[in-house]
Amino acid sequence: MAPSDMMDGTVAAIRQTLDSSGFENLPVMAYAAKFSSALYAPFREAAQSAPASGDRKSHQLSAANGREALRSLSRCAAEGADILMVKPALPYLDILCRARTQFNLPLAAYQVSGEYAMIKAAAAQGYIDEEKIVLETLLAIKRAGADLIITYFAKQAGNLL
Numbered sequence: 001m002a003p004s005d006m007m008d009g010t011v012a013a014i015r016q017t018l019d020s021s022g023f024e025n026l027p028v029m030a031y032a033a034k035f036s037s038a039l040y041a042p043f044r045e046a047a048q049s050a051p052a053s054g055d056r057k058s059h060q061l062s063a064a065n066g067r068e069a070l071r072s073l074s075r076c077a078a079e080g081a082d083i084l085m086v087k088p089a090l091p092y093l094d095i096l097c098r099a100r101t102q103f104n105l106p107l108a109a110y111q112v113s114g115e116y117a118m119i120k121a122a123a124a125q126g127y128i129d130e131e132k133i134v135l136e137t138l139l140a141i142k143r144a145g146a147d148l149i150i151t152y153f154a155k156q157a158g159n160l161l
Contacts, residue, residue, distance in 0.1 A: 001014055001018070001026060001027070001028045001029070002028070002029040002030075002031065002085075003028070003030065003031065004031040004034065008075065009079070010079075011028055011030045011076050011079035011080055011081045012079035012080060014028055015028055015079065015080030015081075016080075027082035027083060028080065028081050028082050028083070029081065029082065029083035029084075029085055029108060030076035030079075030081035030083070030084055030085060031085050031087055031110075032072050032073045032075075032076035032077075032081065032084040032085055032086070033061060033069040033070075033072055033073050033084070033085070033086045033087070033092065033095055033099070034060050034061060034085070034087045035060060035061045035062075035063055035069070035087065035088065035091070035092060036060035036061060036062060036063065037060075037063070037087075037088050037091070037112070037114070038114065039088045039091070039112050039113070039114030039115055063091070066094065066095055066098070069086075069092070069095045070095070070098060070099065070102065073086075073099050073102070073103060074102075074103075077103055077105055081105065082105065082106070083105060083106045083107070083108050083147075083148065084099060084103060084105050084106070084107055084108070085107070085108040085109070085110060085150075086099065086107065086108070086109050086110070086146075087109070087110035087112060088110060088111065088112040088114070088115055089109035089110055089111040089112070089115065089137075089141045089146070089149070089151075090111065090115055090137060090140070090141070093140060093141065093144040094144075096109055096141070096144040096145045096146060097144045097145050099145060100144070100145025101145075106147040106148060107145050107146050107147050107148070108146060108147065108148040108149070108150060109141045109144070109146040109148070109149050109150070110149075110150040110151075111137065111138070111141065111149060111150065111151040111152070111153070113152065115137070116151070116152040116153065119133050119134065119137070119153075131156075131160055134153045134156060134157055134160065135157065135160060135161075138151065138153065138157055
C-alpha cells in the first residue's frame with residue numbers, strides 16, 4: 001500500500017485496517033515527505049490530472065520548510081509506516097540525508113517525471129551524456145540514503161548496470 005495523500009491519520013487507518021484484517025505483513029509505504037513541486041508537471045499533463053483550479057499545496061510540503069518534512073516523516077513512522085518516501089528525489093537530497101540519520105525505517109526516493117524529462121531533454125540536445133547522468137543521479141539518491149528508488153529510468157538503469 002502506498003497512500004499518497006499526506007493527510008494526517010491516513011497511514012494509521014490503513015495500518016490498523018490491514019492488521020485487523022490479517023494483513024500484518026503487507027507493508028505501507030508513506031509518501032511522507034511529498035513536496036509541492038513543479039517537477040510533477042509532465043506526469044500531470046500526460047495523465048490529464050492537473051488540478052482544475054488551485055493547487056495541491058494544502059497537503060504537500062513547502063520547499064522552504066525542511067523541518068516540516070522531518071515532522072511529516074516522523075508522524076508517518078509513528079502511525080505505522082513501514083517505508084518512508086521523499087518525493088521528488090534530487091531537489092530534496094538534503095531531506096533524504098537527514099531522514100537517514102533520524103529514522104531506522106527503509107527510505108524510498110521518487111525521481112519524478114520532471115526530473116526524467118529534464119535529463120531526456122538535455123540529452124536530446126546533446127548537452128549531457130544520458131547514460132552517465134542517469135547513473136550519476138541514481139547514485140546520488142542512493143548515497144543520500146535511499147534504500148529504494150522509484151524512477152522512470154528503472155529499466156534503462158537495470159540494463160546499464
